[in-house]
Amino acid sequence: MQNSNSSVVSYFILGAYLDIGNIRYLYFVIVILLYMVILLVNTSLIVLISINRSLHEPMYVLLCSLFVNELYGSTALFPFLLNQILSDVHTISVSFCFLQIFMVFSYANIEFCTLAIMSYDRYLAICCPLQYKTRMTINKVFMLVVAAWLYCFMKILVLLSLNIHLTLCENFLNNLYCHNYLVVKLACSGIELSNIYGLFLTVLVVLVLVIPILFSYIKILKVCFSGSKQTRQKAVSTCTPHLVSLMNFTFGCCFEILQSRFDMNHVPRVLRIILSLYFLIMQPLMNPFMYGLQMSKIRNFFLIFYK
Numbered sequence: 001m002q003n004s005n006s007s008v009v010s011y012f013i014l015g016a017y018l019d020i021g022n023i024r025y026l027y028f029v030i031v032i033l034l035y036m037v038i039l040l041v042n043t044s045l046i047v048l049i050s051i052n053r054s055l056h057e058p059m060y061v062l063l064c065s066l067f068v069n070e071l072y073g074s075t076a077l078f079p080f081l082l083n084q085i086l087s088d089v090h091t092i093s094v095s096f097c098f099l100q101i102f103m104v105f106s107y108a109n110i111e112f113c114t115l116a117i118m119s120y121d122r123y124l125a126i127c128c129p130l131q132y133k134t135r136m137t138i139n140k141v142f143m144l145v146v147a148a149w150l151y152c153f154m155k156i157l158v159l160l161s162l163n164i165h166l167t168l169c170e171n172f173l174n175n176l177y178c179h180n181y182l183v184v185k186l187a188c189s190g191i192e193l194s195n196i197y198g199l200f201l202t203v204l205v206v207l208v209l210v211i212p213i214l215f216s217y218i219k220i221l222k223v224c225f226s227g228s229k230q231t232r233q234k235a236v237s238t239c240t241p242h243l244v245s246l247m248n249f250t251f252g253c254c255f256e257i258l259q260s261r262f263d264m265n266h267v268p269r270v271l272r273i274i275l276s277l278y279f280l281i282m283q284p285l286m287n288p289f290m291y292g293l294q295m296s297k298i299r300n301f302f303l304i305f306y307k
Helices: 021-051 058-086 094-127 138-163 180-184 192-226 229-261 269-294 296-306
Strands: 011-014 091-093
Touching (some): 011 094, 058 094, 058 138, 094 229, 094 269, 138 180, 192 229, 229 269
């Protein structure tokens, strides 16, 4: 039942789930296997980096933060998704909905912040190799990682504090999980402050994340074109995983943002469902394999272990 007035909403109806009958059990097995793989590979790399002192370097500390965030983000989705697949009624309480919004949004922000710090790390390693060890110490990296996580948590908490008191006129969300913008669209009135803060967050993303990433890669490209063949090979080998990860995550997030704000009915429904889950599934699944295979130290440790 949808609420058509401004009465207190206690739950949301999630309208993007399809009636798939008994095939739900197949989807349940596929999703739980994906979740187990994500937990296994990300946890393995976190433990590997933590216990091996030779991996206690800036780049690997950043990777460890990235893998922890993959566990955090996937946990915001997978247990909930598994429950919804087996359920006949697709609802979510308001309190759990806002918790999920907090986790998903903070995950996405932490991911971009970590990738921005990693781009700066690659810039220093390639463009300023002689100054790298003094400008990118372990202590500085730890401080940057902690600051990034706290910054993301705080700005999402402020966002939720503005939205949690909104009076809602409906309780129908056309999505597989809770999305902040879709919840705000259900408000009867009083969304001006939320919209202003959303615009402020967009400006912050450009200033804090997009500009540093573009700056780093413009500098790296300049060095590649003017440097030796060895320098170009080093840049390609160290930057490829980061660039692939960055573009992959940006694609997934952009589609989800566009889908929440514009009419996407011309896109097949199954494709919309797959793409809406893309950044929460592919990123945690792809990153550990990509970095594990590309980073020689991590790859060598796994080869030694399995021998």
